[in-house]
Amino acid sequence: MASATKSGLDDSRRSLGSPKLRGRENTKDTLCRNITIYGKCRFEDKGCAFNHDPQKLYNANQNDSKKRLNVDSPSFTPAVIGANGSSSKKPNSISPKAAVAAPFLPKASGTSTPPIRPDTASSDWTVAEVPDFVPQGLDASQVQVSLQGNPNGVLNPAAAYDPFVTTPGSLAASGSVTSHPVQGNPYSHDAAAAVAASMGGTAFFSGQAGFQQPVQYHLYAPVGPHSQNIHPHNRNVHDLFLPNDFREELQKKAAATLQTLPNSSLPAHVDNFHSLVPLDLSHQKNASIFGYPSWVYKAQSGKDGNFYALRRLEGFRLTNEKAIRSVQAWKKVTNGSVVTVHDAFTTRVFQDSSLVFVMDYHPLSKTLAEQHLGAGSRYAGRATTAIPEAVMWSYVTQIASALKAIHSAKLAARIIDPSKIILTGKNRIRLSACAIMDVVQHDTQRSIEDLQHQDLVNFGQLMLALGASASGVVGSPTKSMEYFSRAYSPQLKNSVIWLLNAMQMDQERNIDIFISGISSQLISTFDSALHMDDQLTSDISRELENGRLVRLLTKLNFVNERPEYEHDRQWSENGERYFLKLFRDYVFHQVDSQNSPVVDLGHVLNCLNKLDAGTEEKVTLISRDEQSCFIVSYKELKKALESSFQALMKPTRRMH
Numbered sequence: 190m191a192s193a194t195k196s197g198l199d200d201s202r203r204s205l206g207s208p209k210l211r212g213r214e215n216t217k218d219t220l221c222r223n224i225t226i227y228g229k230c231r232f233e234d235k236g237c238a239f240n241h242d243p244q245k246l247y248n249a250n251q252n253d254s255k256k257r258l259n260v261d262s263p264s265f266t267p268a269v270i271g272a273n274g275s276s277s278k279k280p281n282s283i284s285p286k287a288a289v290a291a292p293f294l295p296k297a298s299g300t301s302t303p304p305i306r307p308d309t310a311s312s313d314w315t316v317a318e319v320p321d322f323v324p325q326g327l328d329a330s331q332v333q334v335s336l337q338g339n340p341n342g343v344l345n346p347a348a349a350y351d352p353f354v355t356t357p358g359s360l361a362a363s364g365s366v367t368s369h370p371v372q373g374n375p376y377s378h379d380a381a382a383a384v385a386a387s388m389g390g391t392a393f394f395s396g397q398a399g400f401q402q403p404v405q406y407h408l409y410a411p412v413g414p415h416s417q418n419i420h421p422h423n424r425n426v427h428d429l430f431l432p433n434d435f436r437e438e439l440q441k442k443a444a445a446t447l448q449t450l451p452n453s454s455l456p457a458h459v460d461n462f463h464s465l466v467p468l469d470l471s472h473q474k475n476a477s478i479f480g481y482p483s484w485v486y487k488a489q490s491g492k493d494g495n496f497y498a499l500r501r502l503e504g505f506r507l508t509n510e511k512a513i514r515s516v517q518a519w520k521k522v523t524n525g526s527v528v529t530v531h532d533a534f535t536t537r538v539f540q541d542s543s544l545v546f547v548m549d550y551h552p553l554s555k556t557l558a559e560q561h562l563g564a565g566s567r568y569a570g571r572a573t574t575a576i577p578e579a580v581m582w583s584y585v586t587q588i589a590s591a592l593k594a595i596h597s598a599k600l601a602a603r604i605i606d607p608s609k610i611i612l613t614g615k616n617r618i619r620l621s622a623c624a625i626m627d628v629v630q631h632d633t634q635r636s637i638e639d640l641q642h643q644d645l646v647n648f649g650q651l652m653l654a655l656g657a658s659a660s661g662v663v664g665s666p667t668k669s670m671e672y673f674s675r676a677y678s679p680q681l682k683n684s685v686i687w688l689l690n691a692m693q694m695d696q697e698r699n700i701d702i703f704i705s706g707i708s709s710q711l712i713s714t715f716d717s718a719l720h721m722d723d724q725l726t727s728d729i730s731r732e733l734e735n736g737r738l739v740r741l742l743t744k745l746n747f748v749n750e751r752p753e754y755e756h757d758r759q760w761s762e763n764g765e766r767y768f769l770k771l772f773r774d775y776v777f778h779q780v781d782s783q784n785s786p787v788v789d790l791g792h793v794l795n796c797l798n799k800l801d802a803g804t805e806e807k808v809t810l811i812s813r814d815e816q817s818c819f820i821v822s823y824k825e826l827k828k829a830l831e832s833s834f835q836a837l838m839k840p841t842r843r844m845h
């Protein structure tokens with residue numbers, strides 16, 4: 190830590206935080222605004238007098254400021270420290286008028302500096318007690334080298350200028366290993382070390398070659414896939430967060446899950462479920478599928494608090510208890526393309542005798558009929574565009590997977606109908622009415638093999654109906670097949686024909702044979718699924734960093750400017766807290782040459798990431814009256830934050 194005069198600070202401050210011009214004679218020292226705003230300058234080779242190399246400029250400034258304001262400056266000499274050790278209005282905030290400076294020296298540094306206040310020397314306050322973030326075996330030079338090829342260990346200064354534009358150097362690439370919560374201190378950033386200690390000194394990843402401890406939190410390492418050919422000036426803040434459409438989808442689903450229906454005429458409780466919301470789009474009773482009108486509700490369980498879909502069959506009377514027990518076998522069917530069945534019961538709370546199935550709830554799902562055949566119109570055939578072949582194959586694959594799981598469990602789906610298959614995400618479908626016919630038509634004379642063959646036929650009919658939906662042909666299998674043959678590949682057509690003939694005994698037909706026949710399509714669908722998986726992993730990894738920074742910000746705000754300590758100079762205006770307060774200003778309250786707020790997320794994220802990592806890089810902090818400045822490393826700031834936070838948690842401090 191060092192202090193400097195106001196005049197000594199001016200240049201370095203401008204070069205770090207403001208694109209302010211300093212007169213024509215200094216144009217070569219001033220970053221061109223076009224570089225700042227657009228990432229490049231069209232006039233670079235046509236006479237523009239300003240500087241076009243931020244890195245060079247930054248290095249020049251670093252050297253410049255090092256000369257004047259580094260730790261070797263005279264203000265760090267022990268003689269000066271001793272002279273200023275006594276308490277004053279701002280004991281360690283040095284006015285430029287004063288000829289002396291009180292450095293911020295951790296106790297561990299071995300100097301004989303008297304403590305700024307008596308209790309800072311106590312075990313409660315000393316920063317030296319907070320474990321150093323740089324572990325043994327990883328010295329400062331290693332930390333700097335790891336900064337993505339930037340020998341100064343400094344992120345690209347351009348990031349500090351560009352509002353909401355990040356540069357590849359500054360915010361590229363990441364430490365994506367999460368820290369683990371440490372008992373007793375949910376905010377600890379040294380969790381990995383604690384885990385290591387609790388495991389006898391071996392963190393779970395310690396065996397992996399090339400893993401550095403600590404994780405370099407100040408580096409971002411986005412997980413692919415990446416957009417190609419993006420220039421720095423094209424990148425924006427969205428690169429750091431979930432894609433907007435994905436976030437919107439998740440938020441809408443969350444809102445739908447939490448939706449309630451005040452003053453509803455539905456029963457307040459159905460078994461242990463409450464807060465029923467109907468999901469049917471039409472009020473028309475339709476008994477064509479199950480033989481009973483059916484209704485679907487979203488409801489919350491009073492037992493586990495989760496949300497479920499309840500399918501109610503109106504007017505059903507249970508005559509054979511064995512029928513409802515058949516649901517047990519369905520509970521064991523866990524397949525990505527089958528809506529999981531949890532339970533079934535009869536109830537009279539709807540003023541009739543109803544049969545209710547409890548199933549997984551998939552918010553905002555639509556049926557395939559709603560999606561492709563025109564909302565609410567059964568087989569209306571009003572789809573405007575043909576379903577693409579790739580989507581058809583995706584549906585084929587998913588239903589084949591569902592049938593494989595169902596048939597392997599010696600069950601049959603029995604209903605494969607566009608109105609009973611729900612779309613729960615982009616091209617993600619699930620059979621939503623399994624188990625129901627096993628209860629409703631428990632006494633059927635048909636063998637399970639027969640029902641399984643029927644599943645294959647129903648499967649073929651479904652694909653034909655979907656494929657021919659754009660043709661406007663309704664109810665004529667021959668015409669539908671003609672259209673289908675023209676619209677889709679022979680392989681898809683032959684697969685559908687094979688399914689439609691599943692009841693014929695000319696050759697053996699089952700779901701396994703069907704799956705072998707479409708293996709090449711399975712592989713391409715599988716590959717698409719892997720790409721989707723990669724994409725989601727990449728999206729999630731962006732939010733991972735945000736969670737970490739929220740914890741850090743929370744901690745910083747717990748410490749900064751607590752009103753109850755407002756007049757307690759020893760807390761707010763002294764030592765560590767003072768630096769943290771100035772750091773807060775440095776991060777969030779910078780102004781440009783026109784005194785307008787600098788709103789630059791890149792700068793904020795840079796600073797916070799470096800604070801979290803506790804890098805050796807130094808930052809210049811200026812008091813609000815611009816009478817004092819300090820040069821302090823992120824490592825020291827990190828320690829200050831840790832010890833201040835620990836002090837806050839001490840009961841003695843709270844009673845102070």
Ligand SMILES: Nc1ncnc2c1ncn2[C@@H]1O[C@H](COP(=O)(O)OP(=O)(O)OP(=O)(O)O)[C@@H](O)[C@H]1O
Nearest residue numbers: 468469475485498549550551554555556608611621
């Ligand atoms: N498990 C579920 N989770 C969430 N929503 C579901 C679930 N099952 C069905 N739905 C939704 O409930 C609504 C009604 O489903 P339902 O099966 O009654 O369809 P429908 O088109 O009304 O058919 P029908 O005319 O036979 O009643 C549909 O929009 C469907 O997407």
